[in-house]
Amino acid sequence: GAVVSQHPSRVICKSGTSVKIECRSLDFQATTMFWYRQFPKQSLMLMATSNEGSKATYEQGVEKDKFLINHASLTLSTLTVTSAHPEDSSFYICSARQGSSGNTIYFGEGSWLTVV
Amino acid sequence: GEDVEQSLFLSVREGDSSVINCTYTDSSSTYLYWYKQEPGAGLQLLTYIFSNMDMKQDQRLTVLLNKKDKHLSLRIADTQTGDSAIYFCAETRGSYIPTFGRGTSLIVHP
Numbered sequence: 198g199a200v201v202s203q204h205p206s207r208v209i210c211k212s213g214t215s216v217k218i219e220c221r222s223l224d225f226q227a228t229t230m231f232w233y234r235q236f237p238k239q240s241l242m243l244m245a246t247s248n249e250g251s252k253a254t255y256e257q258g259v260e261k262d263k264f265l266i267n268h269a270s271l272t273l274s275t276l277t278v279t280s281a282h283p284e285d286s287s288f289y290i291c292s293a294r295q296g297s298s299g300n301t302i303y304f305g306e307g308s309w310l311t312v313v
Numbered sequence: 314g315e316d317v318e319q320s321l322f323l324s325v326r327e328g329d330s331s332v333i334n335c336t337y338t339d340s341s342s343t344y345l346y347w348y349k350q351e352p353g354a355g356l357q358l359l360t361y362i363f364s365n366m367d368m369k370q371d372q373r374l375t376v377l378l379n380k381k382d383k384h385l386s387l388r389i390a391d392t393q394t395g396d397s398a399i400y401f402c403a404e405t406r407g408s409y410i411p412t413f414g415r416g417t418s419l420i421v422h423p
Contacts, residue, residue, distance in 0.1 A: 203355070231410070240401070240415040241356075290355050292411075302411055304348070304356035 200224055201293045203305035210312055215279045218308045220291030226271035227293035232264075235288045235307075247274045281312040317414035319402050324420045331389040333417045335402030338383065342404040345378060346411065347387045350399045359387070359400075389419075397421045 200223040210216045220230055228249050233241040245255045245266050253266035263285075265277040274293075278285050290307040317337045325331045337345070343364050348356040362369045362376050362385075369376045375388040385404075389396055399418050403411040 201355075241413045243410065246410060292356070301358070301361065302346070302405075303358055307353075307355040309353070 201227075201291065201303045201305040203291055203308050205308060206306060207309045208311070210281055210310070212282055212312055213280055215277055216281060216310060217275055217277045218289055218291075218310070220274045220276070220293070220305050222272045222293040222295075222303075225293075225295045227274075227295065228271060229294045230268060230274040231292045231294075231302075232266060232274070232276050233290045233292070235290060237288075241290060244276075278310065281310070283312045286310055286312045316412050317402055317404055319400075319414035319417045321415065322418050322420070324422065325392050327392060327394060327421055327423050329392055331387075331392045331396070331419055331421075333387045333389075333400050333402075333419065335385040335387075335414055336383055337385065337402075337404045337412075339404065339406055340380075340383065341406050342383075344405045345376075345385050346401075346403040346405075347374075347376065347385075348401040348403065350401060350416070352398075356401065392419075392421050394421050394423070 202221045204219045230247040232244045235241050243256050244259045245253045247253045247266045247268040249268045249271050255261045268274040288307050292302050292304040295301045319335050346361040347359045349359050350356050360371050373390045377386045399416040401416045402414040405411045
């Protein structure tokens with residue numbers, strides 16, 4: 198099946214620094230990718246929808262200047278957490294939609310971010 | 314209430330069948346999905362069903378959709394300890410942005 202890869206799987210950064218997480222669709226082109234945040238024992242919270250070649254659409258309450266999303270190619274979207282704080286520590290998961298009609302959505306393995 | 318609802322826990326004995334239930338509110342849902350999440354990992358797509366289908370079977374997995382009642386279920390036959398995980402139900406509408414339930418923790422004991 199289709200594979201979506203995230204990197205890094207785990208990252209620790211200092212408060213105030215920025216960290217970038219990559220999401221790649223390995224064997225298909227993804228015009229749309231999604232970024233989620235998951236708190237322990239919680240469901241997935243959609244942060245933003247990333248469309249190739251255009252600006253991301255952020256969900257209400259998500260700071261777009263803090264969570265920068267870039268979708269520069271059909272196989273890569275990046276999430277940059279800027280000026281990270283300990284409360285940004287979380288599990289971030291991306292997903293990619295195969296095809297334009299949205300019938301199959303595959304998820305990456307997730308990235309654990311710890312801000313110290 | 315929430316758009317997609319699931320019970321939080323299900324405990325079954327190894328070898329028995331597991332049935333995980335999900336209800337949703339939007340009658341315009343197009344696709345409905347089941348994902349599996351193991352501890353510390355991402356989500357694995359198990360199966361999906363289009364809204365004009367009633368049932369889909371894939372090996373040990375059977376998905377039933379009652380569109381009238383907006384009820385989706387996932388049946389796992391011959392449940393094994395490796396099936397222990399959190400199972401998420403999700404649905405998409407016209408925008409094709411999936412909405413997730415809170416997940417059902419399946420615990421399989423010997």
